[in-house]
Amino acid sequence: MKKELRFSGSGGQGVITAAVLLGEAAALEGREVCQSQSYGPEARGGAAKSEVIISDEAIYHPHVEHPDFVLAMTQKAADKYYKDLTKDGLLLLDEELVPNPPDFPNTRRIPITKLAIEEVGKPLFANIVALGAIVRLTDLVSLDTVKDCVAKRVPPHTVEANEKALRIGYEAAK
Amino acid sequence: MSKARLMQGNEACAEGAIAAGVNFFAGYPITPSTEIAESMARLLPKKGGTFLQMEDEIASFGAVLGASLAGAKAMDATSGPGFSLKQELIGYGACAEIPCVLVDVQRVGPSTGQPTAPSQGDIMQVRWGTHGDHPVIALSPWSVRETFDLTVRAVNYSERFRTPVILLMDEMVGHLRERVELPDSVEIYPRRHPHQTRAEGYEPYNPDPDGVPDTADFGQGYHIHVTGLIHDGTGFPSGSPTVTRDDIRRLHEKISSVGEEIIHVEESFLEDAKYAVVAIGGTARTAYEAVREARAEGIPVGLLRLITVWPFADAALHRLAERVDGLLVAELSYGQLVREVERAVHGKTEVRLCGKYDMTSLTPAEILADIKRMAGRDA
Amino acid sequence: MMERSYEKYFRENRLPHIWCPGCGNGLAMKAIVMAIEEKGLSQDETVIVSGIGCSSRASGYMDFDTLHTAHGRAIPFATGIKLANPKLHVIVITGDGDCTAIGGNHFIHGCRRNVDLTVIMFNNEIYGMTGGQGSPTTPLGRLTTTAPYGTSVRPFDACHIAMAAGATYVARSTAYHVRHLAKLIGEGIDNKGFSFIEAYVQCPTAYGRKNRLGDGGAMMKWMRDNAVQLSAWEKLPEEKRQGKFPIGCFLKREAEDFNMAYNELVNRAGGAR
Numbered sequence: 034m035k036k037e038l039r040f041s042g043s044g045g046q047g048v049i050t051a052a053v054l055l056g057e058a059a060a061l062e063g064r065e066v067c068q069s070q071s072y073g074p075e076a077r078g079g080a081a082k083s084e085v086i087i088s089d090e091a092i093y094h095p096h097v098e099h100p101d102f103v104l105a106m107t108q109k110a111a112d113k114y115y116k117d118l119t120k121d122g123l124l125l126l127d128e129e130l131v132p133n134p135p136d137f138p139n140t141r142r143i144p145i146t147k148l149a150i151e152e153v154g155k156p157l158f159a160n161i162v163a164l165g166a167i168v169r170l171t172d173l174v175s176l177d178t179v180k181d182c183v184a185k186r187v188p189p190h191t192v193e194a195n196e197k198a199l200r201i202g203y204e205a206a207k
Numbered sequence: 208m209s210k211a212r213l214m215q216g217n218e219a220c221a222e223g224a225i226a227a228g229v230n231f232f233a234g235y236p237i238t239p240s241t242e243i244a245e246s247m248a249r250l251l252p253k254k255g256g257t258f259l260q261m262e263d264e265i266a267s268f269g270a271v272l273g274a275s276l277a278g279a280k281a282m283d284a285t286s287g288p289g290f291s292l293k294q295e296l297i298g299y300g301a302c303a304e305i306p307c308v309l310v311d312v313q314r315v316g317p318s319t320g321q322p323t324a325p326s327q328g329d330i331m332q333v334r335w336g337t338h339g340d341h342p343v344i345a346l347s348p349w350s351v352r353e354t355f356d357l358t359v360r361a362v363n364y365s366e367r368f369r370t371p372v373i374l375l376m377d378e379m380v381g382h383l384r385e386r387v388e389l390p391d392s393v394e395i396y397p398r399r400h401p402h403q404t405r406a407e408g409y410e411p412y413n414p415d416p417d418g419v420p421d422t423a424d425f426g427q428g429y430h431i432h433v434t435g436l437i438h439d440g441t442g443f444p445s446g447s448p449t450v451t452r453d454d455i456r457r458l459h460e461k462i463s464s465v466g467e468e469i470i471h472v473e474e475s476f477l478e479d480a481k482y483a484v485v486a487i488g489g490t491a492r493t494a495y496e497a498v499r500e501a502r503a504e505g506i507p508v509g510l511l512r513l514i515t516v517w518p519f520a521d522a523a524l525h526r527l528a529e530r531v532d533g534l535l536v537a538e539l540s541y542g543q544l545v546r547e548v549e550r551a552v553h554g555k556t557e558v559r560l561c562g563k564y565d566m567t568s569l570t571p572a573e574i575l576a577d578i579k580r581m582a583g584r585d586a
Numbered sequence: 587m588m589e590r591s592y593e594k595y596f597r598e599n600r601l602p603h604i605w606c607p608g609c610g611n612g613l614a615m616k617a618i619v620m621a622i623e624e625k626g627l628s629q630d631e632t633v634i635v636s637g638i639g640c641s642s643r644a645s646g647y648m649d650f651d652t653l654h655t656a657h658g659r660a661i662p663f664a665t666g667i668k669l670a671n672p673k674l675h676v677i678v679i680t681g682d683g684d685c686t687a688i689g690g691n692h693f694i695h696g697c698r699r700n701v702d703l704t705v706i707m708f709n710n711e712i713y714g715m716t717g718g719q720g721s722p723t724t725p726l727g728r729l730t731t732t733a734p735y736g737t738s739v740r741p742f743d744a745c746h747i748a749m750a751a752g753a754t755y756v757a758r759s760t761a762y763h764v765r766h767l768a769k770l771i772g773e774g775i776d777n778k779g780f781s782f783i784e785a786y787v788q789c790p791t792a793y794g795r796k797n798r799l800g801d802g803g804a805m806m807k808w809m810r811d812n813a814v815q816l817s818a819w820e821k822l823p824e825e826k827r828q829g830k831f832p833i834g835c836f837l838k839r840e841a842e843d844f845n846m847a848y849n850e851l852v853n854r855a856g857g858a859r
Binding site for chain 3: 230231233252253254255256257259261262263265266267268269270271272273274275276277278279281295296299424425426427428429430431432433434435436443444
């Protein structure tokens with residue numbers, strides 16, 4: 034088993050953190066993991082892209098060549114990053130922020146940021162909502178392991194809200 | 208639960224440094240090495256060590272040299288532009304024989320270049336950047352775990368040879384997170400200490416039989432003098448041509464005399480290879496994948512990965528060149544490693560370059576295409 | 587007969603020094619060992635760190651652990667030494683070019699960081715070792731080999747810089763006033779923090795000759811006549827200050843030194859030193 038995932042959006046949306054958390058969970062579950070990212074000079078705004086490769090065997094080239102899964106949190110990211118998806122790959126879009134879905138057969142649209150605002154209270158949680166959805170859609174790691182990783186990484190006073198975000202994303206991907 | 212965790216290359220560098228006994232770090236923020244300083248800022252105070260953010264790149268390496276002279280195991284980390292600024296003091300460390308480690312997480316240059324993008328364009332500046340004749344030891348990891356291991360090795364070599372050692376990383380590995388398990392403890396080369404007293408005629412720069420001096424630390428009562436001027440065994444400047452020649456020769460020979468012992472390479476699929484790819488650091492991972500794909504298509508190609516970049520693996524390359532029909536050097540630059548490979552193989556085989564300098568790493572497909580061209584297959 | 591007890595602080599086999607006849611560096615160096623003797627610093631636990639230039643050759647003549655660093659970098663090296671082994675007394679010898687030009691950034695950040703160092707800047711207002719080029723402290727209008735028509739840039743007052751940048755002890759004296767200079771250096775050693783002492787010294791060869799200031803003796807007479815103790819300086823009306831300069835301790839400031847602050851940081855992090 035080897036799966037290549039790409040999370041894309043703009044700086045500040047947390048796509049790198051989401052990839053790190055998924056990678057941490059996979060590492061804890063005994064999988065080989067490579068997680069990398071590319072970003073511009075901006076801490077907020079600008080293009081951001083992160084990648085995770087999860088495999089049962091040693092991973093050599095550490096970057097995604099043909100993703101099995103792409104998350105796009107902006108229209109720009111969607112237009113740019115869906116093209117090299119594998120034939121039966123999956124494209125997950127933020128429904129509100131990507132109004133014009135690219136022409137790809139296996140596309141899932143979830144109002145990720147809207148859910149974060151309305152259900153958890155802040156757009157800041159959008160990446161964790163997305164992560165919850167990804168856990169369900171890709172079935173690579175268990176929700177419990179991801180929950181543990183989230184709890185360890187986020188500030189203590191936000192653990193509850195983050196767990197809620199994770200659950201909401203997971204439910205939305207039903 | 209296992210001790211496996213997801214860790215970034217830069218973090219693993221800091222963890223390796225701490226494991227190897229580094230108790231002093233001075234640095235200046237620079238992408239893409241900053242996480243090393245940040246990790247040291249978090250880890251060192253817990254161990255009672257000293258973390259210093261200095262006013263500039265030169266000051267940070269100066270503080271590292273001073274700390275080492277006072278007995279600390281000291282490290283600094285930077286990227287290409289910072290490395291350029293430190294060059295004079297790297298020469299100072301080589302001349303005054305001060306153990307320390309300098310990490311260079313390479314990025315695209317020249318100048319400010321592309322701060323967040325991967326490159327391997329510092330191969331020559333780490334070797335030849337400072338003025339004058341002096342040897343360099345530079346090690347280049349290809350994984351997060353190996354970053355830990357080579358940081359330990361760099362610290363140990365710096366103590367053994369009493370010289371600054373370069374950990375030559377690239378952004379691909381520095382910012383890569385992988386699943387790693389780290390060892391509980393590592394072997395540590397201790398600081399050399401004087402075998403004689405002042406009364407017995409101790410000279411701080413009089414070399415041991417291995418060519419390396421047992422220079423005292425400051426505060427041990429030896430009243431030593433340390434200078435960047437050419438000096439004799441006493442440590443004091445000398446205007447003598449003989450002393451100058453002997454001093455410069457000894458700096459080289461203390462490292463060259465151990466031969467291939469410190470020149471580490473890794474061979475993959477080379478037993479029956481008719482062609483080989485040569486690469487370092489993160490690019491070697493891509494090359495490994497390309498070689499595997501080429502093998503699947505029936506091309507007898509292997510990979511020679513240079514773990515020790517300097518001193519250069521002349522002998523390994525020479526042996527390889529004698530038995531293959533071509534070498535492909537894969538690197539993230541306009542062509543630096545390739546020049547050194549060409550020099551090492553003395554024209555015994557054809558050397559080609561698969562270079563890239565567009566902010567992105569090479570892909571397995573790109574290297575595979577060049578392997579096919581080398582092997583006379585249509586790409 | 588006068589006791590020459592300070593001789594034990596010199597490496598006799600490294601003397602004579604390379605300084606020119608009439609140079610003030612030897613007097614400033616003597617003031618440093620007088621202060622070391624007065625304060626009873628152990629030779630085994632005192633490190634002399636210098637940069638590059640005439641003044642910075644002093645480290646080689648002094649019988650301690652000594653470090654002759656690269657041009658401008660004495661303060662960063664000294665910072666590393668002091669923090670790696672806080673029980674060492676670290677004294678920095680630097681020159682006006684070394685400290686305020688090529689090492690200027692280290693100088694101001696050294697003041698800000700307040701590591702327990704005693705920095706003595708030998709100010710001869712010229713680059714002596716390279717043969718008389720203008721430095722950041724060369725007064726306006728003076729002749730140097732790089733200002734053959736006279737300097738046109740205002741000089742730095744290094745003590746003002748040190749005070750503004752946060753040094754916790756700042757003083758100035760001259761090669762003529764050796765005992766006074768030694769007393770100020772001693773106060774700098776006593777100060778737990780970054781101490782800066784400017785030692786005004788004469789360079790008859792590269793500076794005095796070109797500017798017709800006479801030999802070393804004449805230049806020292808000028809110091810005697812124009813250096814004004816701070817208490818007197820403060821009472822001096824502006825018009826009478828012309829051509830003169832103040833000496834003495836300009837500033838003593840209470841502030842936690844770097845090591846103390848860092849030890850608290852280590853405690854916060856749960857470590858121990």
